[in-house]
Amino acid sequence: RVLILDFGSQVTQLIARRVRESGVYCEIHPFSMAPEKVREFDPKAIILSGSPAFISQENSPRPPQEVFEQKVPVLGICYGQHVMCAQLGGEVTGSEHREYGRAYVDVKEPCALFEGMWELGAREQVWMSHGDRVTRLPEGFRAVGQSDGAPFAVIADDDRHFYGVQFHPEVVHTPHGAQLLRNFTHHVAGCRGEWTMAAFREEEIARIRAKVGKGKVICGLSGGVDSSVAAVLLHEAIGDQLTCIFVDTGLMRSGEADQVVTLFRDHYNIPLIHRDASDLFLGKLAGVSDPERKRKIIGATFIDVFDEEAHKIGGAEFLAQGTLYPDVIESVSLSGGGMTIKSHHNVGGLPERMKLKLVEPLRELFKDEVRKLGRELGLPESFIGRHPFPGPGLAIRIPGDITPEKLAILRKADTIYLEEIRNAGLYDAIWQAFAVLLPVRTVGVMGDERTYDYACALRAVTSVDGMTADYYPFDHEFLGRVATRIINEVRGINRVTYDITSKPPGTIEWE
Ligand code: XMP
Secondary structure, three states: OEEEEEOOOOOHHHHHHHHHHOOOOEEEEEOOOOHHHHHHHOOOEEEEOOOOOOOOOOOOOOOOHHHHOOOOOEEEEOHHHHHHHHHOOOEEEEEEEEEEEEEEEEEOOOOHHHOOOOOOOOEEEEEEEEEEEEEEOOOOOEEEEEEOOOOOOEEEEOOOOEEEEOOOOOOOOOOOHHHHHHHHHHHHOOOOOOOOHHHHHHHHHHHHHHHHOOOEEEEEEOOOHHHHHHHHHHHHHHHHHEEEEEEEOOOOOOOHHHHHHHHHHHHOOOOEEEEEOHHHHHHHHOOOOOHHHHHHHHHHHHHHHHHHHHHHHOOEEEEEOOOOHHHHOOOOOOOOOOOOOOOOOOOOOHHHHHOOEEEOOOOOOOHHHHHHHHHHOOOOHHHHOOOOOOOOHHHHHOOOOOOHHHHHHHHHHHHHHHHHHHHOOOHHHOOEEEEEEEEEEEEEEEOOEEEEEEEEEEEEEEOOOOOOEEEOOOOHHHHHHHHHHHHHHOOOEEEEEEOOOOEOOOOOOOO
């Protein structure tokens, strides 16, 4: 396995994704990892990430010297290259000649990193983002590639298997970047690339069995991909020692609750408690308009109901959660703390309150790996390819107060919209699409009659991770068709708009 030391770059996770895509297991740890932890990890190779910091800054982040004494290959990326040079006796200086964005590297000398991709003498596109640069190499290194702004754009010490690149091979804007990382892990470090989802499934099942023994496990199902995959994997590992609890908040989309029950209880035969708590949730939400208060109420009520159901089962020792790797990585923040835009942690506090031990079978996986695992476990594609759906559900798609009437109207509009998206073959091209019921009434005319009904907004965005997003450029004919259908078929809506705000400055949801 490969150790990635994080110096706070925004794209460190992409390094891990690329390494794993080549079939090599890796983990991200903070640059300040204790030397004995590095030894314990026993990496086959180490990769040093980029960073927003500069070497010349006071207290610039440094890895333990141990990294260079493990006798394993090391690859430094951008800041990682600088820090490697600085710590091995080279020189790094702030440069007038900054490079941001697309740049070109001239391949000067042969190098193991270039195998099968870059020929001697070629000029290759890469993606750079740096101010500092290496100005003197440490002993043992040679420059094998150079760019206009960086004479030492790629450096190599073949004896010690230390390599450094000034550019970012992990981003898609470096066309051969994934191959370069693969050359490092496979050819230089000798990793075999045997980490697949099939292998993970077997290993994880063994780990779950060892951890749980004969204990009872409860698992909350939400209808989303993560909890579904976790539940099916657990069931495969421990059978009916697992009980799933599905709390129906009354805030899901049309037909969703039934789908969850049918799939898990009937298809997979997983013991499932279906608690319809819609009245309770809607009662507590009555008259509440503030988005954060909605979230808090929904989160707290969920915990109450879940806890109650769990007690009814009795004797549970473990709580299973679909925690993913990005939630587990200890983040390195060098640029100061952020502020809360929205509190997404729907059920924070659940494990503490329930005094249960945690089982988190997905905690080593990225989202796309969870999907692969889901396919491996035979979950239907319609479940795996689903758009994300927020924990507070339709409550945050009805700005203002929530009533059963508004929920019913929104469900109908949302169903028509998604149906049209599917029919047009656009579902998979879109990250998330949904309707929002606006708290305004507008005047319209249908037949000879005046109407005074709600307006609805349609939203569809493309995104990679939900952090940034752009609106989906539907053609007008498509939008017109959806609007006509909604206005004709949904009583209560007489106007439809399309939201063309990107994120930032907007957010994906309206609340
Ligand atoms: P925003 O609206 O913040 O959404 O741009 C980014 C992604 O997060 C989802 N989202 C939530 N998910 N609880 C959740 O589980 C929440 O409170 C919540 N708010 C937003 C949103 O659907 C999008 O995928």
